[in-house]
Amino acid sequence: MVVDGVTVLDERLELTLMKQDPEIVTPIGIAVDEKDRVYVLESHTHLPPKDYQGPDHDLIKVYEDGNGDGNWDRESVFAEGLFEGLNIAFSPEGHLFAVTSKEVWKFYDEDGDGISERSEKLMAFTKPGQVYAHAAILSIAFDTEGYMYIGRGNTGAAHWIFQGSDGKEVSGYGDGGNILRAKTDGTELEIFSTGYWNPFDLKFDNYGRLLVADNDPDSRGPNRLVHAVKGSDFGYQSLFGGSGIHPYLAWNGELPGTLPYAAPLGESPSGLLNANLGRLPQDYHDQMLCTIWEESSIVRIALEEKGLSLTGSTEVILRGGKNFRPVAFAADSKGNIYFTDWVERVYPNHGKGKIWKLSAKENTEHLAQRSLYDPPIANEKVKRLNQLLSKSTNFDQHFKNLQSNDPFVRHTAVMGLSREVHRKKLEQAMQDASADVRLSALLALRHSDHPREAALARQFLEDPDPEIRRMALIWIGSHGLASQRENLERALTAGDFTTQLFETYLETVKLLEPQFQKAYQNKQEEISKRIPLELPDEFIAGIVSDPSNPSQMRAFALRYLEDPADQKELLLEFLSLEKEEYLLMEVIQTLANVPDPQVADVLLQISLSTNKPVNLRAESLSALSRQPLKEWREIIPLLEVSSENLAIAAARYLRAKSGEEAVKLAMERVLNDGSTCDSEGLRQQLMLALSQDTGQRPDPQELDAWNSLLEGPADPDRGRRVFYSNTSLCSTCHVVGARGGDLGPDLSNVGKSKDRRGLIGSILLPSEEMSPEWQGWFIEMKDGTRYDGRQIDVGYEDIKLYTQAEGFVQVKKADALEYGMSATSLMPEGLEKRLSNQDLKDLLAFLESQ
Template sequence: MRFIPSTQFRFLCFILLITSIFSCKNSREETDPVVVGGVTVLDERLELTLMKQHPDIVTPIGIAVDTQDRVYVLESNTHLPPKDYEGPDYDIIKVYEDSDGDGTWDKESVFAEGLFEGLNIAFSPEGNLYVVTSKEIWKFYDEDGDGISERREKLMAFTQPKQVYAHAAILSITFDTEGWMYIGRGNTGAAHWIVEGSDGSQVEGYGDGGNIIRARTDGSELEIFSTGYWNPFDLKFDNYGRLLVADNDPDSRGPNRLVHAVKGSDFGYQSFFGGSGIHPYLAWNGELPGTLPYAVPLGESPSGLLNANLARLPRDYNDQMLCSIWEESSIVRIALEEKGLSVTGSTEVILQGGEDFRPVAFASDSEGAIYFTDWVERVYPNHGKGKIWKLSAKENRDLVERRYQYDFPKPNKNVEKFQEILSATSDFDQLLEQLRSDDPFVKHAAVMALSNERHWENLEEAINGESPAIRLGVLLALRRSNHPKEGALSGKFLEDSDPEIRNMALIWIGSRGLLTQRENLEKALVVGDFNTTLFETYLETVKLLEPEFRVAFENKEEEVSKRIPLKLPDNFIVDIVRDPSKPTQMRGYALKYLENPSAEKDLLLEFLDREKEEEVLLEIIHTLADVPDKEVANALLQVSLSTNRPINIRAECLSALSRQPDEVWKEIIPLLEVSNENLAIAAARYLRAKSGEEAVKLAMERVLNDGSSCDSEALRQQLMLALYQDSGERPDSREIAQWESLLEGPADPDRGRRIFYSNTSLCSTCHAIDGRGGDLGPDLSNVGKSKDRSALISSIILPSQEMSPEWQGWYIEMKGGTRHEGRQIDVGYDDIKLYTQAAGFVQVEKDDIADYGMSENSLMPEGLAQRLTNQDLKDLLAYLESQ
């Protein structure tokens, strides 16, 4: 045997160790992820098992596990069932049990049935199963422990409205360790709602957002704990007693979000102001003072939450949450970290399925196995499919410290600090100083404490303090306090030097209907330079203080609050536009609110002729685009030809000209050969509709073949598409990653805006941005926050691949052969209403209908990309991303 010196031996061992590590690493990297039933397990330390599937279980929603590890599953049969649904006309709670411990369920029973629109289930700390339906909270009793309920008790219920939409009603439930249960309530579509508890206590709202309602576990002592949600589909406590809520987003303001709900918190949404989520009185990420930001952005349609420490998972899952992302067919882990007195974090996908994987709710057993339900198909109505899965760690080592459902929260100095500020009762100066904090949760706790009646006198004295942060906090505290002099107090803030404070004063006055300040509102606009945010808030406040509206709103004359007309006084906008004493920017910005721009044609043309401010000019041009008139067309033409006007304004006039009836195309031809790329592109796009005309064709070919005048690739693409319908070689529509690569590179959002409003793309026919456009599709004013670049590309290239259920298309086939297509279908006993692009709401009698149903394809037509060049698509994406 040959002797190896110790140093050489150690070196050799080191080399072998390193080689082994890299070999193992490369081996792991090269190993394909495990796929189980079409679901990819992206964390190799986890294993996934299919426990049950249709026809044994159909459309499962809620899931819970009892102390004997029996798994309870809420099977839905009443969730918008289609007319040909073959299942029972009630929901069922099924129980599954592994009696011999071999990992499979060998016993099945029915715990309870006869439920309607069941949505969630959970066991209380006392061991009773609570069931959430769209309208009620039920407590079920299994007194002999055999897994079959002998009786049930209704603890809470909507007494109003009589009818609710299941996805905007009571949605979720959880319990703390102090005898409270927390209920997630959806926004009820702006209807007047009342929920009554077992002791007769009530909470109600009219046009507010969704809420977290808190009550004792016997259904008594109801109170609104937190508000400002869209639809809070699940809520769970973390290890430190923080209540985390998974909230879906409005139609046009995202992302979906995980929020940290605290007492009195407001997360910014109110259904009265519409489903888009876009309104000066609304916020989504703490944009308005008095609202709180979200903790973590989530993917589309988060449905269920689970504290990872309740499961048997690898150690790095400690203090994390799991979340099911229904729309994106995935489950993510949410890594949380402290941020001030709250948390922030990020997500990572651990399970990724395909079109037939729609995870919903979670539960874990005493061994740490996770069970979750799978709706399977991405349609809301019951469809007869469903699955139940089990997820757990492969190895029983190096795992998280297990906790159990109702363990007392672990100590946390930030949670304790929040409660300390919130409960402060006497130290006014210290609370006032905390209003300067950069932490919104510190400020919220201080505002809550300051709103107590014992501080009212001191708050009045602090209104004129030197610090804007303190003055703003004082405003928020007074607004929350229900001070008897709030009308006079709110008016004092209208002339504050800080525009954010004046903006919040307007919101305070409008939201509370403080009519004594109606004549003073304009004061908020005259301190400092013109501010578009203030102006928009001002207009909405004027509407809210209209006497006719106030009477109807306060008397709840409409069951649904947003049906009450909310409008400005007659000629209000016209008077602003015509008043030369108003700032020019205000008059220009007011143009977008003109109800009848044609009636103000002369004034608009005068504006166009003399205005120099580009931002105001753009509003004038956008308004004139919708005024079909020979004189208007000529004025737009002259600006587009004028070498004294900015290029951006000339190009915008060309875009507006395309929506004018008069044909002035011959005079546009010379603009194809101008040296400025953007102007030449705008001319080429305008002339595309006339590319069959010999003069246009020859001019385009001349520019295309002249290398010196066509050194712009973007212009070349525009001409090629106009002449030969050639958009170049492109990937298959399903290869989104390749489309992303193709559409990389420089882009111009100003050109993208012109594309959005052009007759080429037709985007603005159905979508609006900043108040201009149609309403058949979602408002895109905040789409840059709601969707990433990949999702934007996918929605353009494959509009039918991921259709949000809120924007599901429907069709009605009439017996006479007529076909209506639209959204927002309302099926009554005798008739059907459908919202269409061409005619608004269409109402037809059922007796005249041959068939109706959901459209397989999106209302957004396929083939948009074929009408645009690659550079057009880049520019359009840049514009959308800028929103």
């Protein structure tokens, strides 16, 4: 079924267009009252262009079906005068509330005629003076116990203060977005939950769980549905920038003390609805609906219990074209679901808009329908979670729960044990034999405002467990415990070294720098992330050059040299003096990105040196592909060495020179000499270089056949060289272990997230399964220039796009012929054509090892 360009993918549903422009323009929030009148927040103040013809304030319109025929025959204006309105909702008492970017308003319709006689501003920002609407007050919902919940965006890292009707304030500086809670009269304001990017909507499910649709940072995804509970932290802090990638951040509960999301969502989720409020088929029971603005779709979210929380997955039920941009939901007493449609993919007010109705067809067996403020259905898991969150004195129960596998149970334990009454026993738990218990004790103590927190955090710096030491660093850095600045390095030397630990150490050093501390504490910048977070001068170079530091530390520090070219002499000195192979490998990988004739000559000598380890020689050959090497012909004899890995590395380097007669003859000689070329991997490499037929391969769609073809021995070290080679170009867009580009996803943990078949599919069919946060975009200019990238931002006059070659490019919208989502992945198809079967096996082994 297709209605005005929107495809209904569930044949049991029907879709009706109720209103469109010019009768309704740029609608955002929507709500339904007890008389089934539909209220729509019509925006006129969302970045309007200079020549905008609409009013200078937002309207709340009311639509009513007076004769019961399913069509609206009455229209009026309920209220006007709002600026940057974002959402509306009815409270259980029947009052309409509206949130704007800066304020919360309550409207009074005292005679019930659908027109507000007066309004009251209950809550508002007192700081900042200006705030971007998409990172401000975004959403509102009510429970059945007298509270309202407000979704606050991250305010662009600005210092913010929000004030309730009784004068009580909550504030933040560099934190993430929050869910704020207050009584429905605006009193008793508090921060209920934190760690969001921009929580665009929040709704309760049938059992009283508060579910939040949160947008994602620039480079950390996906967008997510989270289950918010008292005191929960979902991992984002704006102080650390907009990418979402930082050792102090998490997105799916990766950092102890943060909670995972319930379900991944597509790009720009904007509205949520409890499916049981609608007249929908029975299998929608206990599900949520969500508008996915950027992807022009509406999804159903199937949820199931997981421990004391939820997990889920999505299925598209409505999909439109580029002029379908669904925003917010509401449902009436008959189960009709209404939603607003912004229509165009531009943020400024543009004069377009639609309102739709969605419901099941008459012959469909419907689910049991609920009203918006029916009491929550009794649920043992929800009851248990609420009980654990409310207990304050049962130390033994909380202590036992510290060792639970359920992160929500552990959260309740940390919350309960952080109370002052438990401090003494918590300090005893610091010596527990279980690392899980010690870690949870750390989290509870960090949350407790302990008067001796600096001394306690200092003890955790020398814990045997590296994860505990890492969290001690985060405690010290996030709380600004500058007295511990000289003790930070103990976290690196007290036990096993990990790269995560080292990254966290560097960020903690930055946070404790006196210049940063002074500026942060005094809020010298209105926007916290504008305060430079920098290491002391020559800090990394000092780590690298100090032989008393563990070799692993020195090696990993090389990846963070701000400008390796400035340290060329130091790096070359390492190559001549260092004995540790691991450190030498890191030096070579660092020098690979320092194109220089002297570097090229040194790398060539290592490649040719018969007394160097084969892996070092092969790594040097790989690094030489990015060097200005004049004497490259000296590599030709390496085609005939006995070491398979070295010969393959030489063949890969020389592929770019295969048009040279000397190279071609040498390759043909090796290929035709059965006694010399007994390596299948080398044979395949030479055949590729000489453009010879390498044999029949399956179609890229035949993943099972490819899986069989790529079975057999593989070498992850060799695969790393494939990853960073000029042949594959993988590292141009992807990073592994802090090395590589950022146009595509970080693959440092890809071995945990994808199985072998999934990895093969990602390589062969990159467009089949694109995560929303890595969606490609294009801009085609009128002069024929084309830009491809991601993270597009379309304004009224300009378009900004992140590209690999040039970073962010900004063009005039008037100069663009066309722009939009790329039909295919930014990762080009056909990678397998540039790689041998053995290359692919080795590359898979490398990725699986991550």
